[in-house]
Amino acid sequence: MYKVHEQSKYPNYLALVVTHVAGQNDITRVELSRGDCKEWVPMRRAYGAVWDTANLPEGSITLRFEATSSVGNSYWVQSTNALPDNWEAGAAYDSKIQLTD
Helix, strand or coil: CCCCCCCCCCCCCCEEEEECCCCCCCEEEEEEEECCCCCEEEEEECCCEEEEEEECCCCCEEEEEEEEEEECEEEEECCCCCEECCCCEEEEEECCCCCCC
């Protein structure tokens, strides 16, 4: 799950709070891409589980996350549920991702 942070301002600034990361994994990078584009743009880790960017593509946004396990193994997972182009601050979205070791 991820939630659009309350400080987000559509369409100029997006901050996401990555939630429900349990177990032995940590989200170490987040990248976004416009739905039909394959160019990934990194988000900045603002603090804790909050990732942000001021460089937003137009349209729906696809997200991918790098997960790192407690033993140092890293892998990328991509959300199959895009952030809609009319996202709102405070809204929560299901990434449809299950992290594994």
